[in-house]
Amino acid sequence: xxxxxxxxxxxxxxxxxxxxxxxxxxxxxxxxxxxxxxxxxxxxxxxxxxxxxxxxxxxxxxxxxxxxxxxxxxxxxxxxxxxxxxxxxxxxxxxxxxxxxxxxxxxxxxxxxxx
Amino acid sequence: xxxxxxxxxxxxxxxxxxxxxxxxxxxxxxxxxxxxxxxxxxxxxxxxxxxxxxxxxxxxxxxxxxxxxxxxxxxxxxxxxxxxxxxxxxxxxxxxxxxxxxxxxxxxxx
Numbered sequence: 556x557x558x559x560x561x562x563x564x565x566x567x568x569x570x571x572x573x574x575x576x577x578x579x580x581x582x583x584x585x586x587x588x589x590x591x592x593x594x595x596x597x598x599x600x601x602x603x604x605x606x607x608x609x610x611x612x613x614x615x616x617x618x619x620x621x622x623x624x625x626x627x628x629x630x631x632x633x634x635x636x637x638x639x640x641x642x643x644x645x646x647x648x649x650x651x652x653x654x655x656x657x658x659x660x661x662x663x664x665x666x667x668x669x670x
Numbered sequence: 671x672x673x674x675x676x677x678x679x680x681x682x683x684x685x686x687x688x689x690x691x692x693x694x695x696x697x698x699x700x701x702x703x704x705x706x707x708x709x710x711x712x713x714x715x716x717x718x719x720x721x722x723x724x725x726x727x728x729x730x731x732x733x734x735x736x737x738x739x740x741x742x743x744x745x746x747x748x749x750x751x752x753x754x755x756x757x758x759x760x761x762x763x764x765x766x767x768x769x770x771x772x773x774x775x776x777x778x779x780x
Contacts, residue, residue: 588767597674598714598757598770611767645713658704659768661713 558582561646561662569670570636576665578629578646587629588659589621590645598645604629636669643667673697674771676758682777687748691774693758694740700769702761703734705743707754708773714757717743748778 559580568574580587589601603611604623618640620632629646643666647659676693683689695703703720718725720732720741731744741758758771 597772600767603767643711658702658716658719661715663713666711 559646559648559660559662561644561665563665564663565666565668567668567670568633568636570638572636573632573634575633576631576644576646576667578631578662580627580629580646580648580660580662582648582660584648584650584660585626586649587623587626588647588649589619589629589631590647590661592643592645592664594642602631633667636667638669641668673769674758674760676756676771676774678772678774680775680777682779683748684779685748685750687778688744688746689748689776690742690744691756691758691776692740692742693771693774694738695758695760695769696739697760697762697769698739699762700739700760703732703741704759704761704768705730705732705741706757706759706770708757709754714770717756745776748776750778750780752776753778 562577586605588603591599591601600613601615602621607623618635622630643664645664646662649659674695681689705717706714707717708714718727718732720734722734724733729746733742755773755775757773759768761768
């Protein structure tokens with residue numbers, strides 16, 4: 556059983572749709588992350604939240620909008636996506652931002668297809 | 671120059687073989703090092719941290735060479751279940767976000 560849970564596991568959406576990805580962690584961590592993994596590319600960090608505040612935003616298009624209502628939940632709101640946004644979206648969590656041992660634990664991911 | 675570089679492979683080895691992966695990193699401020707394993711269409715999972723003195727976990731041995739800025743992973747007595755992509759991951763001092771390599775694919779055959 557994973558300590559980080561993502562829903563949905565699979566999502567197909569049209570370019571005009573609005574959808575949200577959800578992540579929940581049960582590990583008592585206080586930093587959460589969204590990563591994007593496209594085919595044949597390394598993991599790309601999208602957003603980082605520490606203590607519910609966004610601390611990093613790596614030039615992600617505005618059609619991706621994160622929300623972190625508390626330290627256990629993270630959302631990624633999607634609207635007017637493009638086909639090239641199709642990818643595996645991974646949520647991760649870790650202990651306090653800037654801690655010395657920041658290994659991250661991942662959710663199972665949402666495989667997104669934009670049609 | 672990429673921050674974390676790995677040979678993408680695939681490395682094709684028979685069961686029982688010993689296989690080694692290397693990874694180089696470009697930022698000398700890198701402080702923490704990890705190997706993650708990612709199965710096909712699954713999420714990455716922490717395999718082991720890499721300590722300066724080197725560390726071993728069963729059939730897996732990790733080494734760090736700070737002077738040359740590379741990390742290695744040695745797998746002894748390969749099992750079919752070891753087939754996966756192995757991701758080299760570094761953390762730069764002062765930042766909690768991890769930088770991932772592209773991964774090295776290992777295929778262990780009967």
